[in-house]
Amino acid sequence: MYGKAPVSILTDQDLAIGAAVKKVFPDSRHHLCLWHIKKKFPEKLSHLYHKKSAFKCGLNKCIYESYTVEEFEKVWNELIIENGLEQNEWLQGLYEIRNS
Known part of the structure; x- marks a missing residue:
């Protein structure tokens, strides 16, 4: 280098x-690495994260179609509330490191 x-x-x-x-x-x-993070979703949220699930589609929209911080925050919060994940420690941890 x-x-x-x-x-x-x-x-x-x-x-x-x-x-x-x-x-x-x-x-x-x-x-x-987003690939490594997304690889853990089936294990951590198997009841929600499966082929063509509404949660998986919503998560992908949040990650790939949010063009501003505000838009990401809005979509993320809606996704968490809609799926009753407010107390999920793993997702809370991901949210805390979102800038990485």
């Missing part, structure tokens, strides 16, 4: 890797 740190680094949600990125490349932006 010719002595320069990368501008961005894309990883999964592994805490050790995240800590290493922060330590080794403190000025690089650490992003989380």
Whole structure:
């Protein structure tokens, strides 16, 4: 890398890797891989997240069709409320790291 740190680094949600990125490349932006995050949905929300479910369609709309922060927030909140997921700790955790 010719002595320069990368501008961005894309990883999964592994805490050790995240800590290493922060330590080794403190000025690089650490992003989380959406593919790895979405891969966990069938396990964490199997009752809602399945082929062509309304929740899956709504989540994809939220992720891929929100063009502003406000639009994302609105669609996310509607999706959570419509599906009774206000107390879901895993989704709350995802929401807290949404900027990553």
